[in-house]
Amino acid sequence: MELDPQNAVTAIQTGIHQASALVVTYSFSVLGAILLLVIGYIVAGLVERWLYAGLGKVGGFDLTLRRFFSKIARYAVLGLVAVMVLGQFGIQTASVIAAIGAVGLAIGLALQGTLQNIAAGIMLLALRPLRIGEYVEVGSISGTVEEIGLFATRLRAADGVYVLAPNSTLWTQPVKNYTRNGVRRNDITLGADHGEDIDRMRKSLVALTAGDKRILREPAPQVFASDLTDESIAITLRYWTSASDFAAVKADLTMATGELFYDKKPADQQAAGI
Known part of the structure; x- marks a missing residue:
């Protein structure tokens, strides 16, 4: 079959026109996408800084939460920009959003424990049942709080042992905070025989507390x-x-009370300081 030169020229011209139109169309799309990306990047940074500064004006708002929420806002803006850029090329954004939602759900189910710790960390930082420097007891965990993170809290036990507790564990159990109220009560109990002078013991104990300025x-x-x-x-x-x-x-x-009432040395040895 012999090719008609006139038809060939017409087909080439048609192809060139279509390619030119396609280049022009996508050139505007590419330029629009680049412009969106630049503007979106700038806006995301402004939103992050604005939210970080705004939360800083809220009294007692934790620094970790300020960083966390400002970063979330930044990534939310960038995600919206990414969807808008895809829309510039004619991609159905509804299907993209649905796919992102499905992926997010799958990741959420896979990281359920981790997300639970993050949620508990946010609640600990927001409600502040424990703060850095306070001595707390939560179930079998006890120690001085050194750092409260989004995933776990670091403590130093009374014997100096390093303790890293998941936030979900700290949030789901009652917290005993031994430092928060500023004052604490203590009881020292002694056993007295029926024949002992109870009034003398009472006066001796009162005098013992009167001599210690640390006792309120x-x-x-x-x-x-x-x-x-x-x-x-x-x-x-x-x-x-x-x-x-x-x-x-x-x-x-406790030491002074023991020396006062339970030192059974003979009187001559006590007088000699033995």
Whole structure:
């Protein structure tokens, strides 16, 4: 079959016109996409900085949460820009959004435990049942809080051991915060025989607390009989001190009380300081 030269020229011209139209159309699409990307990138940065600064004006708002929410806002703007760029090339954005939603759901199910920790971390940072520097006890976990992250919280146990606790564990159990209220109460209980001078013990314990300036005067220390058996009477010294002094005062007062009432050395040895 012989090719007609006139038809060939016509076909080439038609192809060139179609290619030119396609180039022009997509050139505008590419330029529009580039413009959208530049503007979107700038707007995302402005939104991030604006939200970070705005949350900083909210009293007590945690620094970690400020960074987290400002980053979320930035990525949300960038995601919206990406969908708009795809729309510039005629791609059905509804199907893209549906696909992103399906992928997000699958990732969420796969990372369910991780997302649970993030949600718990946000609640811990927002409601602040524990803060850095406070000594807390949550179930079997106890220690001084050193860092509260979005996934886990780092603590230092009383014996110096490093503890990393998942946020979901800390959020789903009652928190005992030994530092938050600023003051703590302690009881020291002694056993007294029925024949002992109870009034003398009471006065001695009151004098012991009066000599320690770390013990608060309000509420005032109390000495009372807390239990009674056939063999003895339980005498309890109750006092309040600041949370920071609690451990030291407890150790010192327990030692002083033991020396005062349980030193059974003969009188001549006590006088000689032996």
